Amino acid sequence: MAMAIAADFKTNADQACRAAEEFVNVYYDTIDKRRQMMTRLYLDNATLIWNGNVVNGQEALGKFFDALPAKQATQNQTTVLVVTCGTVKFDGNKHRYFNQNFLLTAQVMPNSIVWKIASDCFRFQDWSS
Template identity: 45%
Template sequence: MDSSSKSKIDQACRTAEEFTKLYYESIDKRRHLMSKLYLDTGLLVWNGNGVAGNERIQKFFMELPPTDHTVITLDAQVIPESAVSGQLTFLIQVSGTVKYQDKLPKNFQQNFMITAQGDKWKIVTDCIRLQEPLGANEKS
């Protein structure tokens, strides 16, 4: 591996740690600022339900009950520049638990694609899924 690739991987890992800390602190404590984390054309897919555009994403987050997230695993990888027209872009994968109001915590899996925009990182796509056992919603 050349030093440029190693440097980008190190940057992806550092960025993932900093970005996810900001993201989960924002959703849990400063939800009114969530739209600032997304591109204007950002896409959120929440348990299979899509919301496009940072204003609509902001409205979606404001309607959720209060949350408390705990990150358990975190991984990041560099998206090859050839796939994103030379734009510095990372894929971040997170798993953890989320507690909604006074309910029991649920496991979640989340994937972000973030891209550099000026000196800020912005979410291009965000896909979160609560981890429910298969058949949990089926009636017996």
């Protein structure tokens, strides 16, 4: 029974990784080359939160994507998204949950590659009691 569960998990994990890779390729190819088609990737009532600004629904999404600048900050560079979460306590305050996303970009040096932060987004995750 344990072998079957492990095999099912591996199958599901592999499927999720393939779907994620395919989605990322489609998403960024579309936003770079066919921006007018971006809304087809979203449900009719989808919500996008971009730098804290909420965009709801197909019409608003279409206007939003049309208004974006053409170039990306790390275009044609190798990038990695690192997602972290946990708890943190600052100077005698209570522990708080947080999540943080780093967009790292590879900087080619003469003898190595150095990863530098292109974007850093830190958020506390506070829940009502």
